Amino acid sequence: MISERQAEVGVSTRFDDFYAERWPHAYRLAALMTHDSEAGADIAQDVFANMSRRWTTIERPDAYLQRALTNASSNWQRNRRTAARKLHLLVVRGDDEVPFDGLADAVARLPFRQRAVVVLRYYADMSEAEIARALDCRPGTVKSLGSRALAALSKEVGQ
Amino acid sequence: MTTLEDQLRTALRSQAHALRVPDRPAPDRDIVTLGRDPGPRWLTAAACFALIVAGVVALGLRGAGDPEPAPPVASVVPDPTVPAPLMNGWVGFVYGDINLVRSGEEARRLEVAGSDTADEACPAWSPDGTRMLFGRLTGSSDIASNDAELVIVPVGADGAIGAPTVITLDGFDVLDGFDPHPCGIWAPDGRWVALGGTGDVWMVDTQTGAIRRLPDLRPSDLEWRPGTDQLAIAGDMGTNRAAPTLSTPVTVYSVSTGELHQLGSVEAAQLTWSPDGSTLAYQGGEDDASDLRLVDADGANERLLIAGTGRANHGIGPVWSPTGDRIAYQRLCCQGAETHEVVLVSVADGTQTVIEPPQTDGPNGPVRWYPYSVTWSPDGTTLLYTAWSKAPGEPGLANGVIAVPADTPTDVVVLTGAIGPVDYYSHRWVPIQMWGRQPGADTVGPLPTVDPSLIDPSLIDPTTSASSTTTSEAAENGQTTLAKGDDVYIYGFGGLSGRTLDIDAQEQDGVVTGEFRVGGVVVAIQCAAARSGNQDHTLGGVVIDNTDGPARLDDVNVEVGDPLALIIREDPTPVGQRVTLYHPSLWYGEQASEHTGSCNELVDSAPRNLDGGFFDNVRSEDNINTD
Numbered sequence: 053m054i055s056e057r058q059a060e061v062g063v064s065t066r067f068d069d070f071y072a073e074r075w076p077h078a079y080r081l082a083a084l085m086t087h088d089s090e091a092g093a094d095i096a097q098d099v100f101a102n103m104s105r106r107w108t109t110i111e112r113p114d115a116y117l118q119r120a121l122t123n124a125s126s127n128w129q130r131n132r133r134t135a136a137r138k139l140h141l142l143v144v145r146g147d148d149e150v151p152f153d154g155l156a157d158a159v160a161r162l163p164f165r166q167r168a169v170v171v172l173r174y175y176a177d178m179s180e181a182e183i184a185r186a187l188d189c190r191p192g193t194v195k196s197l198g199s200r201a202l203a204a205l206s207k208e209v210g211q
Numbered sequence: 212m213t214t215l216e217d218q219l220r221t222a223l224r225s226q227a228h229a230l231r232v233p234d235r236p237a238p239d240r241d242i243v244t245l246g247r248d249p250g251p252r253w254l255t256a257a258a259c260f261a262l263i264v265a266g267v268v269a270l271g272l273r274g275a276g277d278p279e280p281a282p283p284v285a286s287v288v289p290d291p292t293v294p295a296p297l298m299n300g301w302v303g304f305v306y307g308d309i310n311l312v313r314s315g316e317e318a319r320r321l322e323v324a325g326s327d328t329a330d331e332a333c334p335a336w337s338p339d340g341t342r343m344l345f346g347r348l349t350g351s352s353d354i355a356s357n358d359a360e361l362v363i364v365p366v367g368a369d370g371a372i373g374a375p376t377v378i379t380l381d382g383f384d385v386l387d388g389f390d391p392h393p394c395g396i397w398a399p400d401g402r403w404v405a406l407g408g409t410g411d412v413w414m415v416d417t418q419t420g421a422i423r424r425l426p427d428l429r430p431s432d433l434e435w436r437p438g439t440d441q442l443a444i445a446g447d448m449g450t451n452r453a454a455p456t457l458s459t460p461v462t463v464y465s466v467s468t469g470e471l472h473q474l475g476s477v478e479a480a481q482l483t484w485s486p487d488g489s490t491l492a493y494q495g496g497e498d499d500a501s502d503l504r505l506v507d508a509d510g511a512n513e514r515l516l517i518a519g520t521g522r523a524n525h526g527i528g529p530v531w532s533p534t535g536d537r538i539a540y541q542r543l544c545c546q547g548a549e550t551h552e553v554v555l556v557s558v559a560d561g562t563q564t565v566i567e568p569p570q571t572d573g574p575n576g577p578v579r580w581y582p583y584s585v586t587w588s589p590d591g592t593t594l595l596y597t598a599w600s601k602a603p604g605e606p607g608l609a610n611g612v613i614a615v616p617a618d619t620p621t622d623v624v625v626l627t628g629a630i631g632p633v634d635y636y637s638h639r640w641v642p643i644q645m646w647g648r649q650p651g652a653d654t655v656g657p658l659p660t661v662d663p664s665l666i667d668p669s670l671i672d673p674t675t676s677a678s679s680t681t682t683s684e685a686a687e688n689g690q691t692t693l694a695k696g697d698d699v700y701i702y703g704f705g706g707l708s709g710r711t712l713d714i715d716a717q718e719q720d721g722v723v724t725g726e727f728r729v730g731g732v733v734v735a736i737q738c739a740a741a742r743s744g745n746q747d748h749t750l751g752g753v754v755i756d757n758t759d760g761p762a763r764l765d766d767v768n769v770e771v772g773d774p775l776a777l778i779i780r781e782d783p784t785p786v787g788q789r790v791t792l793y794h795p796s797l798w799y800g801e802q803a804s805e806h807t808g809s810c811n812e813l814v815d816s817a818p819r820n821l822d823g824g825f826f827d828n829v830r831s832e833d834n835i836n837t838d
Contacts, residue, residue, distance in 0.1 A: 079230075083230055096235075105455075109548045127391055155218055156226045190306065205219070
């Protein structure tokens with residue numbers, strides 16, 4: 053008998069399959085949001101580890117994954133700042149940083165929530181409603197964050 | 212012409228696909244955290260390539276299995292007939308920001324200064340129904356701080372709001388992976404607020420902004436005992452979200468005395484107090500038995516109410532009704548992994564009444580509502596669900612808040628069909644204060660009040676400074692320095708310090724007393740009620756150290772006026788041992804775990820500056836070893 057969750061997932065019904073299919077996308081999404089490839093891999097690993105434990109309780113894995121990645125990236129960003137404040141030392145992790153340039157580099161300099169909106173919108177092709185769900189905010193806030201991000205990027209690239 | 216948006220798509224995708232996707236760790240479900248060590252679990256390059264291909268395919272299929280964005284349940288018409296005699300009627304919920312809704316009215320946003328730029332969550336009504344508390348994270352840039360704050364907003368019966376009070380929680384953080392917001396719960400006195408941090412419990416005095424931190428606690432539940440200043444703390448959520456929630460001994464903390472003691476031999480992960488504060492009901496964690504048990508408030512007379520409440524994947528554990536006669540809990544039902552029903556248990560005889568998932572009319576037919584959490588209205592007549600909705604054969608619809616009359620559960624009212632995603636695994640203690648009580652309502656009984664004799668006057672006087680209060684006697688005399696017999700307030704939790712004092716202490720009938728000198732003034736100390744094992748979380752006090760000194764000394768810079776923590780480290784406490792003063796800013800996570808002991812109680816009073824410069828004075832004393 054097919055379970056309710058299995059019916060809803062559609063693409064994958066086993067965690068192993070879901071994990072294999074979503075891993076690269078999850079890694080890239082987290083790396084883009086954190087601007088750190090190592091952090092992206094760590095975050096993706098942690099999120100999948102958590103999902104594997106709770107797999108039988110998750111009915112909407114894709115929505116869960118998107119939100120968990122966004123939350124974890126946000127937490128990572130916050131923790132990095134906290135650590136920097138505690139240590140009075142900003143560690144430059146040059147080897148781990150995603151080698152951005154030009155416009156993508158400007159994206160990396162955006163505040164986290166603006167950057168998340170840009171990455172989720174223009175990389176992951178998520179709708180405003182989906183982004184709002186991932187960021188736990190109103191669709192109107194997504195619109196506002198997106199428009200502020202585009203304004204900042206326009207200025208950066210001279211458009 | 213290429214638009215900026217097109218350029219962004221191209222740039223981000225180029226960047227993403229230029230990234231070398233690391234092999235994923237083996238999907239071993241026994242590994243709680245898959246780990247950052249790539250070692251033996253990494254797959255071959257060929258497999259990696261295959262996964263990249265699969266990932267590209269998956270990206271293309273993104274959302275194929277996702278539910279579509281849920282439209283608000285437009286067909287729901289608020290029912291103005293739902294009475295609210297004992298409540299202000301306002302239910303707080305999160306939809307991007309804090310919102311208020313009550314039956315018969317449209318939801319409205321609770322907007323205060325900073326709302327536009329902050330992330331807000333966890334609304335909780337004060338016990339008297341006049342103030343809304345919520346947590347928020349401010350700042351969104353990578354450079355600016357993203358500090359945590361508690362916000363308290365007066366709310367009138369008509370929903371009009373007053374000037375907010377903002378309390379900054381410097382250094383606040385949460386366990387890895389959990390909802391990052393500070394989520395507080397009001398004490399019955401409407402003054403103190405408790406919340407969980409990173410391996411500690413924060414106690415915030417909302418009148419003075421003073422903060423106490425109880426270390427080595429990762430609770431899954433915090434419940435204030437009605438009519439008292441006591442907070443029951445239970446459960447261990449592990450070091451991160453992937454860890455299972457386990458039961459722990461139930462610990463009770465008293466704000467007025469600073470005492471922390473175990474409640475008999477009770478172990479639990481979820482708690483709920485009876486409304487008269489006489490009895491605690493509790494359950495174990497995910498990996499423990501799901502029996503619902505009762506125990507008297509003094510830890511005696513443990514007894515079974517019902518065996519086997521079933522399994523739940525969501526929820527906040529049992530919730531005692533304000534009328535005292537029933538306890539609500541939720542359990543899995545309906546062949547789903549997130550589908551729960553609610554059960555009401557009669558406290559008198561253990562009989563159970565099942566409330567199936569309520570049903571309303573949706574856009575395309577009937578819609579079922581499955582609770583994330585369930586709690587009670589202040590008058591005890593109505594259950595409040597945060598819930599998700601689903602129509603047969605369709606993906607999940609909106610999250611919402613619904614009111615379900617406990618005795619006529621078919622008369623469900625959807626208060627709102629649009630709330631933010633529910634993080635059903637964090638801050639399980641918060642939802643019980645979603646529904647505001649009517650100011651002055653006393654039909655069910657008087658509002659819980661704290662016995663004045665339990666509270667040191669210096670803690671109640673709102674004009675008292677958090678850093679200069681004294682004991683009651685000292686306060687009456689206008690003293691600002693310590694005197695013999697004064698109790699020492701234990702403020703914060705230090706990790707390391709470089710100060711050691713000699714002390715003469717003695718133990719009698721489980722109470723340790725002693726004296727030490729501060730700035731030429733003899734200070735009495737007292738420690739009572741030993742605890743056992745490494746579960747001891749001393750609330751600060753005097754360290755009476757059996758060893759040659761603190762385990763570690765560090766080059767700590769302690770400023771004049773800094774709060775101090777004094778810790779009892781060993782038990783039985785010997786006579787004539789040494790005292791170590793700790794500096795609270797240095798007590799973090801793992802360091803704290805090194806400081807275990809069993810004598811955890813000190814009579815305390817209030818924070819104080821010790822004679823204007825404690826360490827300056829300490830240095831002047833001959834009997835102090837400053838190694």
